[in-house]
Amino acid sequence: MLSHADAFSDWLLEDLELHSTLFHVGQYCGAWQASTSGHRRASFHVVLHGSCWLHLPAGTTRRAHSVALAAGDAVFLLNDQPHCLSPDPQPPAPGRESVRDGQMTPLDAPGQEASDSLGLACGFFEFKSGLDDLVLGLLPDHVIARHDQPTQHGARQIFELIRAEAQLDPHAPSPLIARLTGLLFVYTLRALDSNDELAPCFFALLRRPAFAPLIAAIVATPGERWTTARMADFVNMSRARFCKQFAELAGQPPAQFVTLVRMKFAASMLSTGASTPDAAEQVGYQSESAFAQAFKRVTGLQPGAWRRTAGESARGVLH
Template structure:
């Protein structure tokens, strides 16, 4: 498996926050509406149920959850629990918010719902033991500790997904790229240092591949060209920095653009408006 850290550069720049909002049984049919910028992470530690996932186009899918599982919705997705967990079940729900929301490349790369049996991820057991022990024993700092433990569970799950892409049948995208030993080196380098003067040559050298082989494999596995991915990553960072009030000139220098005007041109070409106009629309 890749020896580089594939998650820290992503999660350090775009923080993930989880917040517990329910533990214990649910009554009958429970609907979780889609809300912009919010995902869900449910832990069914005991019991079983049916779940209906509703899409924006009006279609839906029924999924039977017959064993203890993690249910992860990385993007806003309406879903309904039918025959929800009973008094005999260990059950907990948290919201998930990622800086950048649906624009985050990792969020975009994930399927709309991940159902992961707990037995698949042995490393989850200690974190889940701590999580449910804290759920059952309300003490000082209880909410903060549970929220942090949910973050641990989420990162453990993402680790497993990166190490087991074949079991998820993932389409081309970032997750597939980070699961590839050579491409992961180049992607992680870009994530860690987006302002470096990356070229096809330097990225291929980082991946220990020839330029032609690297370019072809990157397109097949990630679904875009290295240059386009680099631009998307830089502009995703830029959008978060604009929201935070960072001046355009500072953003341009950090992301490797020769000037503020060069950055504004690249921003406008990709997003259809200037950084300041985009910020006004976003607000």
């Protein structure tokens, strides 16, 4: 039987087409600083050998901090945010968080790496379903996959495949690295409930026995009347305590989570040809206009436009 985290990650990735692209593969030596920020895309870094530090400046829901990384670790930055990797445990000066210094060279042969070198595979990824903003609203702004996490046994095998592909030809990186990294991201999501470095997001709720059954119930029955009072009763808390703890763990209020779940469900229905009234009813809206306003606020499109776009994409695939 799937855990709450497994079920939630599978639901989150359902109907999404994760597309990864490789930016570069190689190694750094001496003094250097690497970053993928500034490209307006989510990105990843996989440490192939050696060790380094990830530096993240302060964000809206976190303080500035630096994190040590070792071979087998991976970082997924789910939006374009200032950051860098470097061999220095001290963060760069303010304003230089995304500066790139040093030259990346081809990887050395296995077992012949210099002691101060760092092997790195970097790239970008995106969700191709049009639900990027909705999905990102349910995830932390960055995720670190640790090679030594007990729950990451499958991910460690994927990493070994990534490292093997990276060593094939230093001058022509294998396109399989990007595909394997996308799979590594899926495994990482399924291990988020055991990640002690997790930033505020809805996966943090799954680590609390009081909240996990509630999240599972909302995902399973989005059309139910999930008022704040009912959710608080579900977890046997006062409304004030429930709202406070939910926001602290998730980084967003409970009503916003319910809306995101409903709109994801509705988007899936509309993509398969359901009418706007049917989609609205299935996710608990009695007013079609109220549903349309909420749907556009979350997805950026009116329900009818979403259905037409999905239909056009499906016809394009068939032809």
